[in-house]
Amino acid sequence: MAVIELSNVSRAFTVTSRTGFRRTRREVRAVDGLSFTVEPGEVVGYIGPNGAGKSTTIKMLTGILVPTGGSIRVAGVDPSRNRLKLAKRIGVVFGQRTTLWWDLPLKDSFAVLQKMYDVPRARHRENLATFVELLDLGDLLDVPVRQLSLGQRMRGDIAAALLHDPEIVYLDEPTIGLDVISKARLREFLAQVNAERRTTIILTTHDLDDIEALCSRVMIIDHGHQIFDGTLAHLRASQSAPRTLVVDLATSLPPIEVPGATVTKVNGPRQHLTFPTTTKAAPLLAEIAANYPLVDLSVAEPTIESVITQLYTPTPTS
Ligand SMILES: Nc1ncnc2c1ncn2[C@@H]1O[C@H](COP(=O)(O)OP(=O)(O)OP(=O)(O)O)[C@@H](O)[C@H]1O
Structure with missing residues (x-):
């Protein structure tokens, strides 16, 4: 059964602009009639040019934004009506900003998350040990988040998003600004998590190497519409480059x-x-x-x- 289901989903914003004394209002359709399903354990690359509607889709999938049309079900529930319930079943990483507590050492952020998500202590310890090892976080646990480098912080953010065993993870530009070695390690880690835990991953990125390394399926969106959904091989074959x-x-x-x-x-x-x-x-x-x-x-x-x-x-x- 599909873990994510979108049926004819739209999201419009009203944008006001001012020319001299005149104010004009116009509607921007960030997402326009989008339908797709994602099966458990899939790794889907969700890509498109700037302003295509990717972040708006992800925000609707987490329940932060309410669609103006259509319906969404994530892990069997309507995200905007069950945001808190759903929060326990999903993990989110926004590459451009951290969800960690800026002044707390990394390990304290993890401890707060264990309480917030009510993760059984033994399970938390087990997950933490795994992620500390795989993401090489051992030396960073006592360092306040604000002192971490971008790559170190990103590893911390990814661990934080996975500590409560989410079924679905949304990763928005997780490799942005990382050096090639850090990118490769992060991709390896994500592939391992997907293989071992069957975590469904929706990956938004402008780095197509992320897509090639990780995604069995790629979905392309432009002007709020889906323009491609299939494998990378199909994508290559579909165009006459x-x-x-x-x-x-x-x-x-x-x-x-x-x-x-x-x-x-x-x-x-x-x-x-x-x-x-x-x-x-x-x-x-x-x-x-x-x-x-x-x-x-x-x-x-x-x-x-x-x-x-x-x-x-x-x-x-x-
Ligand atoms: N809160 C908002 N108010 C008004 N317009 C918005 C709002 N959020 C998004 N938009 C508009 O909706 C469209 C889609 O934006 P969105 O952020 O979803 O694109 P994106 O594909 O994530 O782009 P990028 O790759 O640049 O992050 C854009 O035209 C954007 O200006």
Whole structure:
């Protein structure tokens, strides 16, 4: 049974602007007729350009915002009507701000959370020991949160969001501002939590490496509408972003001529060619090998960035 269910959900805001002495009011539809379900244990990447409606969706899923239309059920309840009840079953991390107590040492924040969520002491101890080890928090427990670096604080925030064994976790930009090693460790940790605890994860991020590392499913939203829902492989296949062929020749030559492909860069004996995803690579390779002194070659799939950029870019109408 689905753990998250949205049916035709909308959320509008009234925005007032002033020009001279005139005040005008207009309606912004942050989320507009959104429907989807999420099954227990799924890791869903929820992505979209700035202002697409991601945070508004997450706020409705936690019950902070009430939809102006449609219905939502999270863990079997309406979030806005059962906010406190639901709080025990979900965890939330907002990368841009902390939910920890600024002046308290990390361990005291964790102790407050144990009381707030009424977590049995033995379970709390067990979870804390696991997260301290996996997130390398041992040396940080006595440090006041305000003295932690961004990466250290984020690890603390993630532990805090998981200590009460939530079934669902919403992560909003959890890797923002972290260095590559911290990002990789955090992704590993989240994958482990998902695998071992079957925690459902909804991940909002602008870092597509997070999505590639963690998400079995990606949902893309733009202007409040869902524009894609499927696997990364489907997403790649759904768009016609070109593939790249990198060819190493025995000698430097002017751009080679290969029907169906276009040379985009010449770098000494190395030439880069692009060709549509609909074209098969093998005949191109045969053509090059037959006509040029080929030494080595590789085919690069379109990056997920290029696929998504193409998806966000409206096609010009003629
Ligand atoms: N409280 C509010 N009052 C008025 N408009 C709002 C409010 N909250 C969001 N909006 C508008 O709703 C739209 C969607 O905003 P939202 O914050 O959900 O986008 P987002 O996808 O999370 O963007 P970002 O990636 O920049 O965080 C935007 O046009 C935003 O200006």
